[in-house]
Amino acid sequence: MKGNFLFKHVSQLFFSITLGVCFLSNSVVAHAGGLPLTNEPAIIPTWLFVLTGGVIIGISFLFVSLVTQRQLIDKINGYHLSLPLPRLPRLNTPILTLVSVFLLLYTILLGFIGPQNPTSNFAILFVWVVWWAGYTMTVYLFGNTWEQLNPWKSLSTILPTLNLSYPSKLGSWPASVGLLFFILIEVGSDITYSPYLLSCVLLFYTVLTLLGSFIYGSDTWFKNADPISKFFRYYGAVSLLTYSNNSINIHLPGTKIMNKTNDAGPPAGHQVLFIITILFITTYDGLISTQFWNSKIIFPLLSFGIPILIIHFIFLLFGHGLFYAIYHYAILIMHRLSSTYISIQSLNMQFAVSLIPIAAGYHLAHFTGYLLTFFPAFFSTILHPLQPPMFYPNHLPFWISIFTLIFILLGHICSVWISHCISFKLFSGRLQPLRSQYPLIFVMILYTMFSLWIVTSPSV
Amino acid sequence: MEQKSTSGLEFSVPSHASMVEQCPLCEFIFPTHENLVFHMMESHPTQCPIETTKEYEKLSITESDKLFIYHLKICSLLMLTFMGLAYVYAFVLVG
Numbered sequence: 232m233k234g235n236f237l238f239k240h241v242s243q244l245f246f247s248i249t250l251g252v253c254f255l256s257n258s259v260v261a262h263a264g265g266l267p268l269t270n271e272p273a274i275i276p277t278w279l280f281v282l283t284g285g286v287i288i289g290i291s292f293l294f295v296s297l298v299t300q301r302q303l304i305d306k307i308n309g310y311h312l313s314l315p316l317p318r319l320p321r322l323n324t325p326i327l328t329l330v331s332v333f334l335l336l337y338t339i340l341l342g343f344i345g346p347q348n349p350t351s352n353f354a355i356l357f358v359w360v361v362w363w364a365g366y367t368m369t370v371y372l373f374g375n376t377w378e379q380l381n382p383w384k385s386l387s388t389i390l391p392t393l394n395l396s397y398p399s400k401l402g403s404w405p406a407s408v409g410l411l412f413f414i415l416i417e418v419g420s421d422i423t424y425s426p427y428l429l430s431c432v433l434l435f436y437t438v439l440t441l442l443g444s445f446i447y448g449s450d451t452w453f454k455n456a457d458p459i460s461k462f463f464r465y466y467g468a469v470s471l472l473t474y475s476n477n478s479i480n481i482h483l484p485g486t487k488i489m490n491k492t493n494d495a496g497p498p499a500g501h502q503v504l505f506i507i508t509i510l511f512i513t514t515y516d517g518l519i520s521t522q523f524w525n526s527k528i529i530f531p532l533l534s535f536g537i538p539i540l541i542i543h544f545i546f547l548l549f550g551h552g553l554f555y556a557i558y559h560y561a562i563l564i565m566h567r568l569s570s571t572y573i574s575i576q577s578l579n580m581q582f583a584v585s586l587i588p589i590a591a592g593y594h595l596a597h598f599t600g601y602l603l604t605f606f607p608a609f610f611s612t613i614l615h616p617l618q619p620p621m622f623y624p625n626h627l628p629f630w631i632s633i634f635t636l637i638f639i640l641l642g643h644i645c646s647v648w649i650s651h652c653i654s655f656k657l658f659s660g661r662l663q664p665l666r667s668q669y670p671l672i673f674v675m676i677l678y679t680m681f682s683l684w685i686v687t688s689p690s691v
Numbered sequence: 692m693e694q695k696s697t698s699g700l701e702f703s704v705p706s707h708a709s710m711v712e713q714c715p716l717c718e719f720i721f722p723t724h725e726n727l728v729f730h731m732m733e734s735h736p737t738q739c740p741i742e743t744t745k746e747y748e749k750l751s752i753t754e755s756d757k758l759f760i761y762h763l764k765i766c767s768l769l770m771l772t773f774m775g776l777a778y779v780y781a782f783v784l785v786g
Contacts, residue, residue, distance in 0.1 A: 249744055270777070275780070275783060276783065276785070279779065279783055282779070283776065286772060286776055289772065290769065290772060290773075293765050293769050293772075294769075295769060296761075296762075296765050297757065297765065302732055469722060472753045482720075488769045570723075571721075572703065572704050572711070572720045572721065572722055573700055573701070573702055573703075574700075574701040574702055574703040575703070576701060577700045577702075581700075630781075635756045653715070657700075658727035659721070659727075659733060660725070660726065660729040660754055661729035661754060661758055662754060662757055662758060662761060663726070665761065
């Protein structure tokens with residue numbers, strides 16, 4: 232009975248993949264694996280490269296399946312390398328606050344009065360290269376420092392507040408909608424190229440955030456409704472480092488979640504949606520930069536006279552819904568396979584955190600080249616904010632592209648491990664936890680292949 | 692029927708469920724007695740009665756046998772995957 236059920240679903244999924252591969256092969260094989268940062272053709276065709284990525288994730292699950300002793304799992308999660316923390320003078324919090332608020336005001340100002348060429352403008356380079364690409368990397372690699380550096384939070388604490396109670400029904404919805412809206416204007420407007428527009432959006436976000444914290448109180452607003460704070464909190468939950476008084480501890484990503492030593496914790500129901508949003512926006516950000524997406528989807532729709540913002544709005548809503556539906560469907564099958572009485576909603580919540588390393592790995596892969604290319608330009612704008620020298624981007628060495636692919640695979644392998652650990656916490660025995668993971672692993676394999684296809688596709 | 696355990700997990704027991712076993716220590720609910728025995732020994736090893744410990748030892752032997760077969764399948768699958776991938780690479784690179 233269970234075998235028939237599994238066979239039916241697996242055959243349905245394989246049929247969908249076959250259709251997907253047929254649909255995508257025409258363009259992809261024609262490009263034959265040209266990596267985005269080089270003009271060197273890859274030796275193997277893209278489909279084989281993408282298939283290999285999927286196989287690596289499958290193999291990593293098979294290897295992880297050999298670890299079935301709970302004591303060993305706890306030992307691996309508890310393992311950390313402690314390094315003594317050098318005695319550095321502690322940075323004073325008011326000084327950090329002043330610096331972060333100054334940087335916010337300086338960025339907004341230079342967006343208005345600085346040069347309007349994007350590679351010469353401090354605001355553009357600081358927001359997109361240093362903050363969105365570089366700073367986010369530090370959060371999931373080294374830990375969340377946004378609580379201390381958030382300039383809007385610093386500003387809100389000096390303002391009065393009405394301290395109204397936050398409607399619990401809203402949950403994380405404002406944060407999810409805010410994050411989707413942020414990506415909508417990033418991909419559908421000139422905000423990444425126009426310093427003036429960027430400063431306008433920063434001003435709008437500042438007013439909205441301060442208004443929210445004025446109504447509900449600073450802590451409540453930034454904990455529940457602010458998309459950026461939540462975004463960094465979840466990324467910080469999978470960081471490789473934790474700090475104690477005299478030492479830095481290096482451990483596996485996600486062990487903070489396993490050992491419940493992070494402030495993000497297993498997410499509440501509505502927060503699953505936010506984690507899916509994080510995963511989706513990083514993917515969509517990469518997808519829209521591919522030639523395939525632009526030539527086959529965006530340009531034909533634009534030729535019908537549909538505005539670009541509407542196109543992205545529809546795809547963001549549809550894609551986000553699709554991601555959630557796939558995840559939820561995988562959990563539904565997991566619930567049936569594992570014959571458990573744990574509710575589907577609880578399984579949804581518990582396994583959602585295993586998706587964060589995938590998003591982190593994809594972010595690292597997508598933005599490493601971008602960060603390395605444009606960081607020198609940012610230095611020039613520090614020294615000459617109003618008249619920086621002309622910037623000529625250099626081509627990055629070939630091996631950087633290889634690293635980006637490794638980051639995607641590493642993110643997925645971490646997720647496979649976290650999912651394995653969660654299964655062993657929720658289900659009893661040793662066979663039930665292993666069998667319960669099939670649907671989620673299958674989705675991870677498909678997503679890895681999709682991510683690898685995105686990063687190997689020629690970009691516009 | 693919906694219920695919450697002390698660990699914060701929610702449970703949903705179908706109305707037609709023939710068997711419902713509940714952990715007396717943490718209110719975790721299971722569809723089979725075997726699951727309950729495994730859970731009690733894995734989560735509360737020091738608080739289990741001797742009968743449960745003996746039952747666990749029996750069930751553990753049966754599960755170990757099944758797990759051995761499972762791991763054999765995993766190893767076979769690993770070997771098949773490596774071989775399959777090597778063949779695909781060989782055909783693609785030669786062709």
